Amino acid sequence: MLEHGGRLRATAQRYGIPLADWLDLSTGIAPEPWPLPSIPLEVWARLPEDDDGLEAAACAAYGARHALAVAGSQAAIQTLPQLLPGGRVGVLAPSYAEHAQAWQRAGHELVRLSAAAIDAALDDLDALVLANPNNPTGERFAVAQLLDWHARLAARGGLLLVDEAFADCTPELSLAAHSDRPGLVVLRSFGKFFGLAGVRLGFVLAAPTLLARLREALGPWPVSGPARALGLQALGTGQAGARRRRAAELQRQGAALAGLLRAHDLPPAGGTALFQWLPYPDAAALHDFLARRGILVRLFNEPTSLRFGLPGSDADWQRLAQALAEYRQP
Template sequence: MFEQGGLEHGGRLRAAAQRYGVALADWLDLSTGIAPYGWPLPAIPASAWTRLPEQHDGLEVAARDYYGVSNLLPVAGSQAAIQALPRLVRDARVGILSPAYAEHAAAWQREGHRLLELSEAGVNRALERLDVLLLINPNNPTGRRFAPEQLLSWHARLAERGGWLVVDEAFIDCTPEHSLAAFSERSGLIVLRSFGKFFGLAGIRLGFVLAQPTVLEQLAELLGPWAISGPSRVVATALLQDHAGQRLQRERLLADGERLATLLSAQGFAPTGGCALFQFCCTPSAAELHEFLAAQGILTRLFASPLSLRFGLPADEQGWQRLQQALASFAKESQ
């Protein structure tokens, strides 16, 4: 199924604090797939606050270098592109690999397109009936990765008929070798990238669309001018140019992703999938564990189909110990 719980998302700490009676400052939030740490931010000049944002300030150049592409469009978080892309086509038959981040399906349904929920095994049979195939790589919430060769094969079949392959790569920064960024100038291939997740800056609301210039021009016209604030452009430009910082962030996230998988396995909740930024556990006790952890101020992401939990990364050693102890307590009480 598409992501359960309507269009609710992780990170809703204020609602959790009210529901479970735990003070906002006392939560360990593992409900998102956002890096819980980043690195020192650059100084923001006063002009970034007082002047309208302008292009040619270095952001696009830095982003093109980071993603290894010739053409891209900065957007106010990849969410902006998710909502706008369905407005560029009419009456499309759209296949979405499920389970998937719910906003994708909602956006295409909102514009009146016909949606088909697909399993990975069902793509080849359905492809000739589709105008658009949409998937997340690595998948959210399962962490399933798709080989570039498989995706390019699907894209070629769609492109023959003028169709689109849309790939949401929000969680791929730690494994860029799996990205389709280098192929994004091919007709009918659209790649969405998130800035905030890898860089640990979700509040900056920045993402990028990698695609043919004609698609980017249509999107830019639809979204209008000044989509990215001046301060966001300054910060993002600096971090996209900080190759040493990116390397250290990638190494830390990969190590912590493995540590989380090991911790969960040791407590009897071996992940069924995951990536550097989160681990995904299918278990019959998912709902009970979610409630148990929430009562102790640890917020996870619960999914109903399949019944499962997604765990993000703790930010510090205290958080790691707190999660380990809570999982051990649940296992003890469940015996």
């Protein structure tokens, strides 16, 4: 299995710092969880039912026509490559590493591409997989560019898969409104924006024929009843204003995090509302320096870089600022 952010218990044991004393900035998840609604007892007691309106709520919230709820977008990432015939698949690099591994495991020929190399390579690909905004670099792709790539792929029976796990705060980047086109798949995450990663909920937006095949492959009850109930409440039309306010606040915090890093001569090269990405030659040393102070950020080796998630409380912001100031002291 690939390593991800959030492995706090192992890090706490490694550094000998109690779990409760850590500031975990390694995951890119909103630091303030969405207020939990009251979930009726029968939701826990009965098997989930997929006609509860959750998919319709997701379509309305994301601006899509068709959706399938899954146990986190990771479930779709692992399953979709198995539904398609073997081919040559371009995957944006660096990006969320589970994409490349899933397509390679399913027997596809993998081509790792930088953003600048995609256009020239596209006509030799059967599928293109990327994240928008990208994780961890924060790189963004215009809708017009993505639709052009999709049209070129679809003309040959190809596929464009866009992972929009971090798109909630930048809806102008989303292809959700176009996701009913054949050969286009859009993934949306629930846990990151709502700060509820433990719910394990996500959505696949695509044409009905592909969604039907994916539903069959995943089997019955892929999403728990409580997760469906929570998703239905958070994505409902009555919460649209609260979602807009959350998006604006997260945008503000993301800009503040970028400013904090720049103030300590650590300018990020990119980011989103939920994280900032810092290519840095001494990334391992800075990662260790912060960890010894009970602050966990995400370390990447290729390229050598760090990803900083959002602190939560004022005390957390001050703690990170103090640690960065100490790092810059002689």
